[in-house]
Structures are given as C-alpha cells and as structure tokens.
Amino acid sequence: MLKDLLKTTEEHMRGVVETARREFMAVRTGRANPAILERVVVEYYGVPTPLNQVSNIIAPEPRMLVVQPWEKNMLGPIEKAILNADLGLTPTNDGYVIRIVIPPLTEERRRELVKLVRKEAEEKRVAVRNARREANEKIKGMQKAGEITEDQEKKALEDVQKLTDKYIEEIDKLLETKEREIMEV
Numbered sequence: 578m579l580k581d582l583l584k585t586t587e588e589h590m591r592g593v594v595e596t597a598r599r600e601f602m603a604v605r606t607g608r609a610n611p612a613i614l615e616r617v618v619v620e621y622y623g624v625p626t627p628l629n630q631v632s633n634i635i636a637p638e639p640r641m642l643v644v645q646p647w648e649k650n651m652l653g654p655i656e657k658a659i660l661n662a663d664l665g666l667t668p669t670n671d672g673y674v675i676r677i678v679i680p681p682l683t684e685e686r687r688r689e690l691v692k693l694v695r696k697e698a699e700e701k702r703v704a705v706r707n708a709r710r711e712a713n714e715k716i717k718g719m720q721k722a723g724e725i726t727e728d729q730e731k732k733a734l735e736d737v738q739k740l741t742d743k744y745i746e747e748i749d750k751l752l753e754t755k756e757r758e759i760m761e762v
Contacts, residue, residue: 579716579725579733586712586737590705590744597701597748601755604694608758609636609679613666614644619651619658628655644668644675682759690759698752702745709741 602612611634618625628634632646632655646655652670659668659677668675682690713734720730 579729582712582715583736586708587740589708590740593701593704594744594747597698597751600697601694601751604690606758608639609642611636611642613664617658617662619654628658640679642677687759691756694752694755698748701748705741705744709737712737
C-alpha cells in the first residue's frame with residue numbers, strides 16, 4: 578500500500594516535470610525550434626487541428642522555420658493560424674512552403690521571457706509540493722488508522738521528501754538551462 582502511494586506520488590511529480598519541460602520548449606528563445614508552433618491550431622476542413630498534424634515543420638537554419646503543408650490548399654489557413662497565434666512571428670508564403678524568420682530578441686523581451694519562465698517554474702514547484710502534501714496526509718491517515726507503524730510512517734515521509742527534493746531540483750535545472758538559452762545573444 579505504501580509502495581503504491583510512493584509510486585503514484587512519483588509518477589505525479591515526474592508528470593509535473595515533463596509538463597514544465599514541454600512548456601519551456603514552447604518559449605521562444607531567438608533560435609528556431611519547431612516546438613514554438615506546437616500550440617498553433619489550423620482549421621482543417623472545418624475541424625480545429627494542431628499544425629503538426631497537417632504539415633511538416635523543420636528548422637533548416639538557426640533563425641528560420643519552414644512549414645510544409647501536406648496539402649497545397651492549406652497554405653493560406655496555416656499562414657492565418659500562425660498570425661492569429663500571437664507569437665510575434667511573421668510567416669511568408671512562396672506558394673509551396675511557409676517560411677518564418679525568427680527575429681532576434683530584444684534585451685527587454687529576454688527579461689520578460691525569463692520572468693515568464695521563472696513564474697512557470699514556481700508553479701511547477703508548487704505542484705510538486707502539493708503532491709508531497711497529499712502523500713503526507715495519506716501516510717499520516719494510514720498511521721492513525723493503524724495500517725502502518727510509526728517507524729513505517731517516518732520512513733515513508735522521508736521517502737516522499739526525497740522525491741520532492743529530486744523533482745524540484747530537476748525543475749530548477751530546467752529553469753537554469755532555459756534562462757541561459759533565453760539570455761544567449
């Protein structure tokens with residue numbers, strides 16, 4: 578029972594870190610990364626569809642993305658969707674593919690992005706701590722109900738704290754890497 582609780586808690590914390598990793602990838606750094614367009618949704622025959630399901634997205638150069646739709650008639654809707662996504666990107670359509678030049682970030686914009694990423698990291702740390710709190714409450718409840726001994730409770734609480742420390746450290750490493758990426762000129 579305790580093993581299941583610890584396993585569930587760890588899976589939750591790992592999920593929080595994975596979410597942070599995905600969200601950090603979507604933050605623009607001045608370098609072309611197809612993940613920037615992950616949230617773009619295109620009208621595909623009347624159905625809102627993620628951009629990566631109607632086209633190939635590649636980064637042939639450090640400051641350029643190329644979107645190649647699988648159907649030529651999708652060029653217009655894709656271009657419109659990228660503009661509407663409010664990413665600060667301007668797509669150009671040559672009749673075959675859409676090119677997006679990634680403009681260099683200003684110092685002010687870099688600082689804003691760092692603030693945004695720090696806020697996101699703090700939210701993820703809070704989510705990890707909430708998972709710890711929930712697990713600790715369950716462990717204490719098990720001890721009160723006589724399902725586990727005090728020694729087992731103490732050991733389980735320590736294990737939950739180790740998990741918490743491990744995953745918060747991972748979030749901090751992701752944050753540090755992303756900050757360095759954003760501030761890199």
